[in-house]
Amino acid sequence: MKYEITHYQVIQYAGGRKYPISAVINLYGKADAHVGKFKFYRKRDQLPDKDSKASSGFVTCHLGSEQFIEIVDILRNEKPVYLLYSDEHSLGTIATDAESVGEEEITDMGFDIDL
DSSP states (O other): OEEEEOEEEEEEOOSOTTSSEEEEEEEEOGGGOEEEEEEEESSGGGSOSSOEEOTTOOEEEEEEGGGHHHHHHHHHHOSSEEEEEETTTTEEEEEEOOOOTTOOOOOOOSOOOOO
């Protein structure tokens, strides 16, 4: 299963250390379809053993909170971005298309620098 992610929503939880989730990123595809979410856990030992896919195709991925910045960075800076799910491994994945080696994401900032 593969969804192209067109937009996302970040929810960051404050306080409440007894609540195991520190953040959620909701993922949306074509026609604003809510196709999945990433749940970030405060402690790695609270992570479920497997990701899941509902009968509707909705994917829930479980990650440690230390991966939050990396996932947000991918969502902000890459295009296209995909949410994939392996039934065989009960594993969700975030992925991009292949890029050329050395491809730069930074656009011209308007600075003239003479070296």
